[in-house]
Amino acid sequence: VKASAENEAARPFLKWAGGKSQLIDKFQKFYPSGLKNETIHEYYEPFLGSGAVFFDIVNNYKIQSARLYDNNEELILTYKVVQQDVEELIGVLSKIEKQYLDLEQNERKSLYYKVREEFNHTSRKFNQDKYSKNLIHRAAQVIFLNKTCYNGLFRVNSKGSFNSPAGHYKNPTICDSVNLLKVSRILSKAEIIFGDYSKVLDDASAGAFIYFDPPYRPISNTSTFTSYSKHSFGDEQQKQLSKVFTRLDKKGAFLMLSNSDPKNNNPDDNYFDQLYQPFHIARIKARRAINSKASGRGRIYEIVVTNY
Numbered sequence: 001v002k003a004s005a006e007n008e009a010a011r012p013f014l015k016w017a018g019g020k021s022q023l024i025d026k027f028q029k030f031y032p033s034g035l036k037n038e039t040i041h042e043y044y045e046p047f048l049g050s051g052a053v054f055f056d057i058v059n060n061y062k063i064q065s066a067r068l069y070d071n072n073e074e075l076i077l078t079y080k081v082v083q084q085d086v087e088e089l090i091g092v093l094s095k096i097e098k099q100y101l102d103l104e105q106n107e108r109k110s111l112y113y114k115v116r117e118e119f120n121h122t123s124r125k126f127n128q129d130k131y132s133k134n135l136i137h138r139a140a141q142v143i144f145l146n147k148t149c150y151n152g153l154f155r156v157n158s159k160g161s162f163n164s165p166a167g168h169y170k171n172p173t174i175c176d177s178v179n180l181l182k183v184s185r186i187l188s189k190a191e192i193i194f195g196d197y198s199k200v201l202d203d204a205s206a207g208a209f210i211y212f213d214p215p216y217r218p219i220s221n222t223s224t225f226t227s228y229s230k231h232s233f234g235d236e237q238q239k240q241l242s243k244v245f246t247r248l249d250k251k252g253a254f255l256m257l258s259n260s261d262p263k264n265n266n267p268d269d270n271y272f273d274q275l276y277q278p279f280h281i282a283r284i285k286a287r288r289a290i291n292s293k294a295s296g297r298g299r300i301y302e303i304v305v306t307n308y
């Protein structure tokens with residue numbers, strides 16, 4: 001990935017499993033018309049990840065305020081640092097970048113594992129409600145590990161340790177200062193919230209646009225789904241989410257939700273068709289997701305649910 005140019009719009013600064021950058025072009029026609037007509041001013045994204053849809057929307061429409069949620073604490077603290085202390089962050093990160101790029105591949109690996117170990121051994125008892133400058137160093141580690149790990153997968157095991165192996169890149173952009181500065185500017189109109197997506201139920205008002213991108217429903221018992229955090233998101237959680245969706249519909253919010261189509265693996269699997277039966281369900285062609293061992297047919301669909 002090349003560093004951004006001055007004239008490009010802000011884009012996700014992390015590579016994230018399930019990131020929607022590849023689908024943005026196809027998603028756009030599903031956005032509510034109130035974005036174009038400028039009758040929608042508030043945006044909510046309860047499963048933020050790398051925020052591909054958030055960036056697309058704030059770059060193209062007049063959004064006055066946004067609320068972004070995720071229950072991955074490292075992700076959230078990194079967003080908060082980009083929002084509040086981007087210059088210090090760039091200072092720390094560009095030093096690590098220089099150190100890394102000056103090394104031979106083997107030594108780069110050692111540096112990677114050194115940072116990973118330090119990251120895993122540092123206390124993670126951060127008070128998410130209270131921002132502190134101590135988070136800058138940790139956010140730099142998150143970005144460094146994300147840009148140099150294998151596959152760019154920010155993966156944690158059941159104990160919450162980051163365990164991706166080192167990646168092998170020739171010339172990775174670790175500190176994309178131009179983009180980070182733009183992201184920081186955009187985040188000034190966002191509230192970044194650590195916690196469960198269901199908080200959106202209390203926060204959202206009628207007329208807001210909410211996009212849900214929950215973790216994919218595990219394909220089968222044998223698929224080793226990469227978890228984003230210590231928490232899992234199985235069928236029970238998908239069901240709870242559909243209830244939250246229904247309640248927000250009653251509140252008068254504009255809702256869009258995407259998920260991997262279970263029919264990719266089993267054409268008779270109507271799981272989401274049943275769960276979101278009162279709403280509009282469309283299917284769009286998606287690229288194969290990282291790590292997906294889905295059937296060999298090559299075509300993978302994503303479902304898009306809307307209440308408008």
Ligand SMILES: C[S@@+](CC[C@H](N)C(=O)[O-])C[C@H]1O[C@@H](n2cnc3c(N)ncnc32)[C@H](O)[C@@H]1O
Nearest residue numbers: 018019020047049050051052071196197213228
């Ligand atoms: C499919 S990813 C979102 C990807 C995002 N749309 C993008 O473009 O990168 C799902 C995200 O939901 C988060 N998540 C999982 N369970 C959650 C929960 N109960 N509440 C809030 N966020 C959750 C994960 O940490 C992950 O970042």
